Amino acid sequence: MRIGIAGWFGSDNLGDELLLHSLMTNVRAADPAASFVVLCPVPERVAELHGVDAIHMPTLRAAGSAGRNVAVQRALRDCDLLLLGPGTVFQERSPNLPWPGTLPMFARIVAMARTAGTPVAITGAGVREGATPAGRAVLRGIGAACRAVGVRDQRSADHFGKSARAIGDMAYALPLPTVPAPDKNRLAVSMRPLAPEMEAAVLAALTETVRRFTADGWTGAFLPMAYGRDTQGEDDATIYDAAFRDELDLVANPLAAPFSEDNRFGVVLDEWMTRLAGHRLVIGARLHAVLLAVTLGVPTVAIAYERKVLDAFTDLGLAEFVLLPDADADTLHRAALRAAASPEEFRAAAGRVAAQGGIARDFVASVVKGLA
Structure with missing residues (x-):
């Protein structure tokens, strides 16, 4: 066919x-x-x-x-x-x-x-x-x-x-790799470029939240989801360079890999998802960063830069873990602490995803x- x-x-x-x-x-x-x-x-x-x-x-x-x-x-x-x-x-x-x-x-x-x-x-x-x-x-x-x-x-x-x-x-229908136990003090952040006013508000809350976690001994990674090929305003690395270079490691996504007949996208995607599952907490303003994290059972806070993010988390029973873009640092930090302390809620959400x-x-x- x-x-x-x-x-x-x-x-x-x-x-x-x-x-x-x-x-x-x-x-x-x-x-x-x-x-x-x-x-x-x-x-x-x-x-x-x-x-x-x-x-x-x-x-x-x-x-x-x-x-x-x-x-x-x-x-x-x-x-x-x-x-x-x-x-x-x-x-x-x-x-x-x-x-x-x-x-x-x-x-x-x-x-x-x-x-x-x-x-x-x-x-x-x-x-x-x-x-x-x-x-x-x-x-x-x-x-x-x-x-x-x-x-x-x-x-x-x-x-x-x-x-x-x-x-x-x-x-939700992706085949999932076998995933490791999470690192108890590992945080992942994903964020896309946004309209200037929204981006400034989200970055203010997110950078302060990351600072508080790193002050408490957490280590972290930034997960770019898009590199902006033939598309303006879609390169997540610009956010990393502007706000997180001194706080977080940059983890390349599968699209940065060299590809061959024996090393197609799906192989590298499995490896990347395995690394994602090793985090204790994900905070993201990228729909598929946060959805994949939930799919893998990782406690996650989503920032609803578009309606689809709010819809997805609400449908999965995670409404308390999705915030509007104008949420301040205190609100985001509290939500992130609640998520990190509630792994059982995200295991249940992973079951709903399945x-x-x-x-x-x-x-x-x-x-x-x-x-x-």
């Missing part, structure tokens, strides 16, 4: 790449003979990381757009199924995208798939908040054209109509096997 996947992959964002890896892993579990072609912004990087075919998404204005559109149409004719997502692929506007964002492009991809006779399903995708009435109409049209709609959260599901299901984040991952896996299997 030939599977197309369309999403925001190849820009050196660890969250996006682990979602693609999880989706392909679960498709292969349903059909071991499955092959893939990924529609994405940086296809050469996706091919290097994951060892699969990849092509540019169809565009209207970029150089070579006519050739790209022809290549996509040809690829879709060869596919038995097209999956949209996972990740926050439906964005009407964002810090890096002017209106109308990605919605016309994904509507065009769906139309091209229908012309090619290829069924489409949404799998673990999310909708960024702030959709306009026009944007909501486009999303309803995309949903109506899909064979199945399984999205990340109920808020996203509400945009696609009654047939849409909330299946959870595809990160159950939700089963729902996501079953959804992928039902879509793939439904074509057999």
Whole structure:
């Protein structure tokens, strides 16, 4: 079976790449003979990381757009199924995208798939908040054209109509490595660049909290999740250089590794998750840093820089451990101490993640096997 996947992959964002890896892993579990072609912004990087075919998404204005559109149409004719997502692929506007964002492009991809006779399903995708009435109409049209709609959260599901299901984040369906016992005095921090006013407030609270933990004898690491390849304002190393260089070690993420036929992304990801699990506490303003930490049972405090972070922690029963970006250092420090002292709550949350991952896996299997 030939599977197309369309999403925001190849820009050196660890969250996006682990979602693609999880989706392909679960498709292969349903059909071991499955092959893939990924529609994405940086296809050469996706091919290097994951060892699969990849092509540019169809565009209207970029150089070579006519050739790209022809290549996509040809690829879709060869596919038995097209999956949209996972990740926050439906964005009407964002810090890096002017209106109308990605919605016309994904509507065009769906139309091209229908012309090619290829069924489409949404799998673990999310909708960024702030959709306009026009944007909501486009999303309803995309949903109506899909064979199945399984999205990340109920808020996203509400945009696609009654047939849409909330299946959870595809990160929950990742196969997990065997993890070590945590270091009792090890802290990990992850933070992304934010809008200037929000970034200043978050950094003020976070740097003071880190200072208090290190004064109490903790050691720490900074976990960059994105390196900003072909994407402005996405390089987490800028945050480390500006605020944490003197306090925390910098731990490279799997995207910094050299890749080969025998050392693909999934191998290095397992090694990185094993290191992450060795921390006693994680504080993060990156969605997939905090979700992976919870998945591994690590006590975690999340800073809700976007609604999706608040939704995820609330759904996992961890509402007291997610804070708004204007939380001060005292509030953040108290929440971090509570989390570190409550490992049993996070073991229970890891169990809820595992159950939700089963729902996501079953959804992928039902879509793939439904074509057999």
